[in-house]
Amino acid sequence: MALDILNPATKQIYKTIGTSTVDDVQVAVENSKTAFVTWSAKSHEERAEALHAVANAIKAAGAELASMVTSEQGKPLGLAQFEVGGAVGWTHYNAALTMEPEVLEDSPERTVEVHRMPIGVVASITPWNWPLMIAIWHIMPALRAGNSVVIKPSSLTPISTLKLADIINQHTIPNLVQVVIGEKEVGEPLLTHPDVKKVVFTGSTPVGKRIAQLVAGDLKKVTLELGGNDAGIVLENANIDALAEKIFMTSFVNMGQTCACLKRLYVHRSKYEALCDALVKIAAAQVVGDGMQSGVTFGPVQNASQYEKVNAMIAQAKASGAEVIAPELPAGLNGYFIAPTIIKNPPITLDVVCDEQFGPVLPIIPYDDLEAVMETAIHKEFALGGSVWGEPSEQLEWVISQLDSGTVWVNNHAEVLPHVPFGGNKSSGLGVEFGMEGLLENTVRKVINRAK
Template sequence: MSIQVLNPATKEIFAEVNETNIEQLDTIVATANEAFNVWRQTSVEERAAALHRIADAIEAAAPELAEVVVGEQGKPLFLAQIEVGGAVGWTRYAADLSIEPEIIEDSEERYVEVQRLPVGVVASITPWNWPLMIAVWHIMPALKAGCSVIIKPSSLTPVNTIRLAEIINANTIPNLVQVVIGGRQIGEPLVQHQGVKKLVFTGSTGVGKHLAGLAVSDLKKVTLELGGNDAGIVLESANVTEIAEKVFMTSFLNMGQTCACLKRLYVHRSNYDAMCEALANIAAAQVVGNGMEEGVTFGPVQNEKQYESVTAMIEQAKAAGAEVIAPALPEGLNGYFIAPTLVKNPAHALPVVCDEQFGPVLPIIPFDDVKEVMALAKHEEFALGGSVWGEPGEELDWVVEQLDSGTVWVNNHAEVLPYVPFGGNKQSGLGVEFGKEGLLEYTVRKVVNRAK
């Protein structure tokens, strides 16, 4: 059976991809273990050289990969090019990571050393919002640690992942990375398979918790990067003119379809009108359309389900009396387009505020007392990211201390770097990605204690 991949800007068929049959899974996992047993024997230097070759090949294929990302995901071409460039950079960073044995004790009585071994076959499940980048985030540290990978991309955006696996295997060994296609009928058995030793998942909190429950049956290692409802707090000391562009870009990055986007903006009343006006002007300046067309800066939402969810949130806010500001969409569009939308002063209980929108809509809420607003800004469920905007000082430092998210940005938001650990607190995640800590997630500990 084949899956039709739609272009979200046109709703036309972009590609057709064959689903993976459940009967194939045992063979796929066995092949992955065979590849693992070969790859784990390679040296750190050999793996580094291989990942640099992969980075070179991704870079050489950049025009093709960027067009694939636009065709199946919908983002503008310039943003897809940034995604491909990020994939290259992350691959090169992973190539040069290393894990040296840690000496705990070297005394007259004993020598104790902590070693790190590759965990084995890794099951990777990736979402549709940054399909190439997140695949690289999962795969490259796994390969550097000495693991093999079976990756299940979203059925909405599988084409670039298939091409990435081809590039990797051509520059390493056969079947080091294998791709399975389908929904939960293949994803759940993959996670439960006894031949798989680790799950890494990026997606919603509900699905992540479900998959973690499946993985616990044989105590697989698990890394989860889950939902967020990141709050940004604009203090009285903030310079709206200086920060408005960055606030907009980090709120509407990838049409708001980014886990660490700024999703709720709390603005001191003295800056509220100016901030709303500045953001509305930036929104009006966006060129909405098909990402392959020249000059387009703002693409569609990726799929019908997300389009309907975000549209419903906006309509609920309108019905509740909130002021909704959005530029008119150009005529003739046929995809899942939603203009960059601002919702002024919505009730805090509305879904557009208390739920993760994951789309191009930003609620903006005024406040008078920063200590009172912190009770609203700290989410009971989500704690992925948060930010504070203003001049250095005691008030700003106090907000940084109060925010309980996995990452707190100051005068910025949504910035992720290959060498900086990233992960969520509360129900926004488990484990960590990036940097040496992220690499260790793909290993198991082995302590060697030698008596003298």
Template structure:
């Protein structure tokens, strides 16, 4: 781990990091003790006393040097991602490239001063000051990219950071921090390993001023309860069960590949992946058939193997959930058109699975699968499809697929979600705010709005 610029060994219980393609142990690491977390927070607080006054130019230059370091170590980082997370190499390479691009974008952002009044006798302006110590808790599905999403705007705004990566995928974060340490003063960035004990200790720690968390809704709720101790600022990007609606005028041949890729991005292990697809009855059979054909063309295997297009589920717990949801749908009369059972070989492999005849009340529709499964639901009335899409206590993303953009935009505005895409899904961009509503959390990431989530506004009222 990295605490106050030093590489340190964890003092708590050992943790095996597995390769999901082989189920073999890659390496054993040690979790941090709560005392080590305290040391990391103390280091971050001490570093903040000077880092908060660093110039914007100095921070920009530091982030650009970090981007250079990531780029220069891209091959190693991508291989680590494949080994501990499971995704195919081409997708891991895209994750590393995205990390570089996102870091450079954060480096280029300016933090504005808002002028409220500038009259003969008075000037009122709003400045945006860093918060202090930011606690980052990252998940296992996009371990490198999401760490970058959390850390870079925090640093750009003048905060210091204590990060806890998922115990399932800690290795690329440790390598990333090794690269970052070279460009920052000691204590500005710290990383500790740990399970729920360390996560809870972070969210209730009096020395941490903000928590940014990407993960499940129940964990987000626990963080929110813990954060009340010192009224921490929170950005919570939680679970989603994103719905897509295909309108009857859509060109199925043109959109089928896009639907498949956005539903099965990262083997479906993406918060904002398309997870429920509503199709008009006039096109239902055609859509199901095309999606099943694309699914059957995928090459499922180890992400390091040539030609692999579809990797394993990351861990056994998630694999068991996916299998249970598919079995439940099958028992309730749904038709599994592709996939539908795990591989007999070693590794947590589950092929892309298309489920026809899905309907509300089936677990695979009502619950977030977070895996390689897509239920396809038939509708006859568009208003009913919208109601079904909104009949969820989560609201991260949603999409409408149509040749009529004006009509699609009207429907998209009725979806209860933080981002609505038209003729696309799961696309996040560094300049477009992204966040959820309902039980998918609150606060946004990306763009100026996302950057300002790491700041405290201060109104300066000047009497001339």
């Protein structure tokens, strides 16, 4: 069946591709099994060399890949180029990781070592917000560990993933990364296929829980990076002039369509108006438009469903009496555009506060009592990331100790690094990605105990 990929800045068809069938899934897994036999037999040095070559090829194709990402996802071209650069760096990083046996004991009685073995076929399900980068996050540690991958990208943003798979297969072995296109009629047969040994998923918590149910019967290994509703706490001693720009960028990066964005901001009342004013000015300075046009800094929301969801949250906030501040959109825009929106003094029961917006809107809540507001800031369900903003103090250290998220940032937010494990607590995820810990999630353990 033909699938039209829309450019969210224009709502025009960017590309038309075919979708996969259940038979295509079967073929992809069979090809992946065959590739696994060859790839897993290669030495660590051979796999590392091949992945470094992949990274160089991604860099060489950077202009094409960035154009693809902007055209299918909507982000400004400069941000798409950043995404390509991240893909290059993450690939080089994973290529350079080593997996030497860990010696647990070397005594007169015995030698005990832990070896790490590849799992087999890994199934990857990726979202539409960072289509190239998240595919890299899923694929590269799996390949470095010796596995093969079948990936199902979002049906909204598959084009850059198809190109990435071609690049990988050209510089490794044929069919090492297979791509299937479709929705759950393709995804569920992939996840439940008996020859798939691990699943990695980035997306919403409800879908992540459904995936966990689907794969539990086969005891497949699983890594889930799920939703968040990250809170930031601005302390009374915070330097607003120094922090406002970073707070805006970590709230609105990728038009707020990032799992680890700062999504709820709690500000001490003494700094509330100054910070709101600063953020409103930064929002007004954004150039909203088609990401392929020069000078654009702020693109559209990726799809109609998300556009409607975010606008409904904004409408609810207006109806509640909260102050909603957003610059006017330029005339003539035809895509899914929402201006960067600040919501002042929202009731804490609003959807825009309680639920993950995943769009360009930030609720800002004043507080007087830090201990009291922390009871609200710590979400009952989500615990992906959190942050505290201010000068060194006992209060700052106390907030760090209280936040229960997988990552706590200090005077920053949403920063992910290839060497730093990243994952959520509570319903925000299972397992971690990145760093050696993330790499080892793509392996199985083999303990060798030698008596002397």
